Amino acid sequence: MRATVVVFLSLAMQAALAAGDAKRGAQLFQQCMACHSVEEGEHMTGPSLAHVWHRKAGTVEGFMRYSDALKSANVIWDEATLDKWLANPERFAPGTSMTFPGLKAPKDRADVAAYLKAVAENSAPPAGRGDMGMRGGKADLRKAPPEAQVKALSHCGDTYTVETADGKKNKVWEFNLRLKTDSSKLGPLPGNPVVVGAGMQGDRASIVFASPKEISGFIKQSCP
Ligand code: HEC
Structure with missing residues (x-):
């Protein structure tokens, strides 16, 4: 009986980690909004993240400030690559211009990845506080x-x-x-x-x- 509960719980936790919670990710995305918008074509310090999901790193149209490090990273953004990038951008792509210390908790990274996936699929919950007159922080x-x-x-x-x-x-x-x-x-x-x-x-x-x-x-x- 006890063993069944343990198995059930660990399976449930694995499912939660794998899927990621887009709604929680939208809240966590506040940490990114000083530099990133999820509006298509709205580039700030960092590129628009409207369509990064399943896209090759460093290839968003119209963003003119990619570092050579990211342009030559040769990765496609998905759960696994975003997990590594968001844990420590500088270790993932030495010389990157994304000056962000990283998200320490794996669950936070999975949730932010789920949010970026939802953004690309147009099913994202609103990020941050949704200030009036502001879009993506600008x-x-x-x-x-x-x-x-x-x-x-x-x-x-x-x-x-x-x-x-x-x-x-x-x-x-x-x-x-x-x-x-x-x-x-x-x-x-x-x-x-x-x-x-x-x-x-x-x-x-x-x-x-x-x-x-x-x-x-x-x-x-x-x-x-
Ligand atoms: C201080 C500004 C800043 C913050 C904060 C920041 N970023 Fe970035 N981000 C950048 C810059 C600049 C780049 C381009 C990096 C390069 O070219 O080396 C970038 C690139 C990216 C990319 C790659 C985009 C592509 O087109 O390949 C992703 C994904 C990303 N950031 C996600 C995030 C997420 C998620 C957060 C919050 C957890 C975040 N960033 C926080 C500045 C920032």
């Missing part, structure tokens, strides 16, 4: 509120003055302001740069432009 800059829309940007001495559509002017030390571009469909419209990050305070303010050629033309050299 905001739609075309819907920025007035206080984030940059109307004018001037430079004097070591200081930028940022004028936003709500009529406010903020002075920022030049070393604290980052100028970025976002050419994706979530990026700003041409000529309409947007402030992102921790508002205008501290060293994390960024102004995002639609393309690099806009940047210097937008900045006026003028002192009050």
